[in-house]
Structure formats: structure tokens, C-alpha cells
Amino acid sequence: MEIRVNPTRMELNRLKKRLNMAGRGHKLLKDKRDELVRQFLILVRQNRELRERVEKELSAAFASFMLARAGMPIEALEEALMYPTRRLELQVSKKNIMSVYTPQFQWEEQKKGEEGNIYPYGYVDTSAELDMAIETLAGIMDQLLELAEKEKAVQLLADEIEKTRRRVNALEHVMIPRMEETIRYITMKLEENERGALTRLMKIKDVVRAKV
Amino acid sequence: MPTSKIAVVGDRDSILGFKTLGVATFPAADAERALQIFRQLVAENYGVIFVTEDLARDLQEPIAELNRRFLPAVIPIPSSRGALGIGMEAIRKNLEKAIGADIFSRKEG
Numbered sequence: 001m002e003i004r005v006n007p008t009r010m011e012l013n014r015l016k017k018r019l020n021m022a023g024r025g026h027k028l029l030k031d032k033r034d035e036l037v038r039q040f041l042i043l044v045r046q047n048r049e050l051r052e053r054v055e056k057e058l059s060a061a062f063a064s065f066m067l068a069r070a071g072m073p074i075e076a077l078e079e080a081l082m083y084p085t086r087r088l089e090l091q092v093s094k095k096n097i098m099s100v101y102t103p104q105f106q107w108e109e110q111k112k113g114e115e116g117n118i119y120p121y122g123y124v125d126t127s128a129e130l131d132m133a134i135e136t137l138a139g140i141m142d143q144l145l146e147l148a149e150k151e152k153a154v155q156l157l158a159d160e161i162e163k164t165r166r167r168v169n170a171l172e173h174v175m176i177p178r179m180e181e182t183i184r185y186i187t188m189k190l191e192e193n194e195r196g197a198l199t200r201l202m203k204i205k206d207v208v209r210a211k212v
Numbered sequence: 213m214p215t216s217k218i219a220v221v222g223d224r225d226s227i228l229g230f231k232t233l234g235v236a237t238f239p240a241a242d243a244e245r246a247l248q249i250f251r252q253l254v255a256e257n258y259g260v261i262f263v264t265e266d267l268a269r270d271l272q273e274p275i276a277e278l279n280r281r282f283l284p285a286v287i288p289i290p291s292s293r294g295a296l297g298i299g300m301e302a303i304r305k306n307l308e309k310a311i312g313a314d315i316f317s318r319k320e321g
Contacts, residue, residue, distance in 0.1 A: 040310050047303055055295050062292040065229050087234035090216045090259050103283055137229045148260045152285035158306040
């Protein structure tokens with residue numbers, strides 16, 4: 001389908017300029033898409049590996065928590081864990097991946113109390129299983145935050161790639177062919193007009209000559 | 213650099229341990245409660261929200277909505293009852309969205 005326009009020379013020039021622009025845009029967007037996909041694939045691979053590892057370790061940590069829970073009444077357990085000794089502070093900065101902004105996390109633990117002991121309780125009425133469970137969990141936290149960072153980046157990149165791909169396709173399969181067709185239409189129409197004018201002139205010349 | 217906070221949302225057993233690490237924990241027994249907590253967390257500018265897969269399964273719509281934003285990062289984690297594979301599924305979906313096919317699926321067999 002072509003765009004409905006007046007078949008004039010001005011319109012033809014305008015269309016040619018637009019087609020040129022669309023071609024350039026298409027090439028740029030395609031480059032952008034390719035690079036996004038490359039970055040995305042690297043990230044997604046890391047994301048998968050990280051998630052596999054984290055899920056495994058987290059399950060192990062939960063298992064030891066279950067053990068700890070079985071060893072003492074739930075009230076005592078909750079009481080023991082009520083007042084954490086540390087606070088995790090999260091700092092967010094932006095990272096620009098091909099003009100997609102993804103969050104970068106930095107975290108630091110703020111320790112309260114003496115020597116930043118990770119156990120918020122005394123050793124008297126808690127079990128050793130609980131100590132172990134908390135230690136495992138503390139070891140996973142870093143990886144969990146790394147996972148959060150990677151996974152978020154993957155999500156945002158996937159959205160952007162989808163958008164870019166749509167644009168590339170729209171340009172390639174709709175906009176550019178449509179413009180080309182319209183340009184062809186106008187060129188043909190103009191040539192037709194020219195031929196018409198020429199034949200008319202010749203005809204007039206004949207008539208004039210016949211009269212003289 | 214703006215500071216932000218970390219939250220863990222899930223059933224009591226799953227979130228128990230996170231509290232000791234200095235992370236804000238929010239017990240939620242069902243998806244409805246979790247959704248309320250989510251709204252609150254977003255309003256309070258939390259940067260990372262870990263949510264157990266049991267809850268994430270029933271909250272796919274709101275999570276997808278949050279995933280399009282810069283923050284927060286909503287990350288499904290297995291609960292104390294084990295992994296459901298929702299996190300992996302999400303990665304696979306992202307891959308399909310971006311590439312058009314799941315190019316890693318062969319690995320899983």
C-alpha cells in the first residue's frame with residue numbers, strides 16, 4: 001500500500017529525504033539491537049548460573065533453619081532473632097548499558113554492639129544448629145544481592161530489546177517499502193504527465209501547420 | 213548516591229533468618245497480604261524486594277508491572293518448602309522475549 005500524496009516534484013523530494021532518513025535510522029537501530037542482544041546474552045548466562053547456585057545454597061540454609069526450629073520452641077526462636085545486630089545498607093547507582101539504565105547495588109553492613117557478632121543472641125538458650133543456619137545465610141546475602149542486580153538488568157534489557165526489535169521491523173517491513181512504493185508512483189505519474197504534455201504539443205503543432 | 217532498603221516478603225519460616233542479617237522482613241501468609249505489603253514497600257522506596265516463590269506465583273501481574281521500572285528489583289527466591297522453579301522460569305521468559313526462542317533449553321534436556 002502506498003501513502004496517498006499529490007504526485008508533485010516537491011512531494012517526491014520530500015519523500016526521498018524521508019526514505020534516506022528512515023534507512024539511516026534503520027541501520028542505527030539494527031546496530032543497537034545487535035549490541036543489546038550481545039550484552040543481554042552475557043548477562044543472562046551469568047544470571048542463570050548465579051540463580052542456580054543461590055537457589056541451591058538457600059535451600060541448604062533453609063534446611064538448617066528447619067533443624068534449628070525443630071530443636072527449640074518457635075517463640076524462643078523468634079525471641080532470639082528479634083533484635084538484629086547489624087543493618088544492611090543498600091546504595092543504588094545507575095549503570096548505562098546501551099542507554100538502558102540499570103541499577104547497581106552496593107551494600108555495607110552496619111554493625112551494632114560489640115565486634116559485630118552476627119548472632120543477635122546469647123548462646124545459652126539457643127542451639128548450635130541455629131548458629132550454623134545463620135552463618136550459611138549470611139554467606140548467601142552477597143550472592144543474593146548480586147543476583148538482584150543481574151536479574152533486574154536482564155529484565156530491563158529484555159524489555160528494551162523487544163522495543164528496539166519492533167522498531168527495526170516496523171521500519172524494515174512497513175515504513176521503508178511504503179515510501180519506496182510511493183516514490184515509484186510519483187515518478188511514474190510525473191513521467192506520464194511529461195509524455196502527455198509532449199504529445200499535446202506535437203498535436204497542436206500539427207494542427208497549426210495544417211491551417212497554414 | 214541514593215540509599216535504599218532491602219525487604220524480604222514471605223511466610224514466617226522462610227523469612228525468619230533474614231532478620232538477623234539486617235534486612236527488613238515482612239511476613240505474609242497469602243498473596244493478598246503480600247500485595248498490600250508490596251504497595252507499601254514501593255511507596256517507601258525499597259530497592260530490592262525478595263519474595264518467596266509461593267507468593268510470587270500468585271502475584272505475577274503486579275510483579276511484571278514492577279519489573280518494567282528502574283526500581284525496585286523484585287527477586288523470587290525459593291521458600292523454606294523448596295524451589296518451584298519460578299525464578300528460572302522468569303529468566304527463560306525474558307530470554308524468549310528478547311531473542312524469540314529459548315536458546316538454553318537444550319542444556320536442561
